[in-house]
Amino acid sequence: xxxxxxxxxxxxxxxxxxxxxxxxxxxxxxxxxxxxxxxxxxxxxxxxxxxxxxxxxxxxxxxxxxxxxxxxxxxxxxxxxxxxxxxxxxxxxxxxxxxxxxxxxxxxxxxxxxxxxxxxxxxxxxxxxxxxxxxxxxxxxxxxxxxxxxxxxxxxxxxxxxxxxxxxxxxxxxxxxxxxxxxxxxxxxxx
Numbered sequence: 001x002x003x004x005x006x007x008x009x010x011x012x013x014x015x016x017x018x019x020x021x022x023x024x025x026x027x028x029x030x031x032x033x034x035x036x037x038x039x040x041x042x043x044x045x046x047x048x049x050x051x052x053x054x055x056x057x058x059x060x061x062x063x064x065x066x067x068x069x070x071x072x073x074x075x076x077x078x079x080x081x082x083x084x085x086x087x088x089x090x091x092x093x094x095x096x097x098x099x100x101x102x103x104x105x106x107x108x109x110x111x112x113x114x115x116x117x118x119x120x121x122x123x124x125x126x127x128x129x130x131x132x133x134x135x136x137x138x139x140x141x142x143x144x145x146x147x148x149x150x151x152x153x154x155x156x157x158x159x160x161x162x163x164x165x166x167x168x169x170x171x172x173x174x175x176x177x178x179x180x181x182x183x184x185x186x187x188x189x190x191x
Contacts, residue, residue: 005033007040007054008072010064013082017063024057038079074117076103077110081126085133085152095126131167134160138176145172 009021014037022035030050034041046054055065066072077099084098096107099122103110114122130152137148146157154160164172 005042005045007042007046008066008075009038009040009058010066010071010075011062012038013079020061021058021063024061025054028054028057030054037082038075070113070117073105073110073113077114077122078125081122081129085126085130095122127163128167131164134164134172135168135175135182138172141176145176148172 012018012021018035018037021040022032025032025040028050030046031043032040033043051065058065066075080099081095084095099110100107105113111122114120114125118125120128133152134148137143137151138145143151145161149157149160152160161172164175168175170178
């Protein structure tokens with residue numbers, strides 16, 4: 001399919017994002033063929049004026065319409081990492097194999113592009129995202145640390161705790177006791 005029929009959108013990370021983008025495009029009179037995280041397929045290409053209007057509306061909402069291929073690849077990698085953590089894929093295969101599935105790029109090429117555009121390695125982003133999920137699950141107060149570690153594919157709770165403390169500065173148990181659940185937006189994961 002011609003790439004002009006596809007919109008690549010940065011910062012779409014959840015079903016609510018899909019709903020919001022769908023609503024906004026409908027209000028702008030854009031006919032959608034299919035929508036998924038980070039990508040919208042259209043029935044026909046957009047006029048440049050409509051594309052500019054969409055870009056402006058998306059920026060107001062915290063989204064970004066992507067035009068250059070490296071930025072699109074980086075967003076696809078981020079989405080696949082999120083899917084991997086959410087879908088428990090790490091038990092079935094390693095991260096590099098998972099990211100390379102359905103891609104024409106080698107993992108080495110993806111890693112180079114990702115680091116160039118984010119100043120993070122793919123592995124570092126994966127760890128940072130997992131820690132944000134740990135923080136989220138702790139804030140719900142429903143699972144033990146052991147259950148959280150198991151849900152996020154850590155082999156041992158001690159490994160999760162060491163990563164957590166290294167990134168957050170305190171252990172997960174102290175984080176839970178403090179009841180100050182400070183989390184980062186997914187598009188602000190950077191250190």
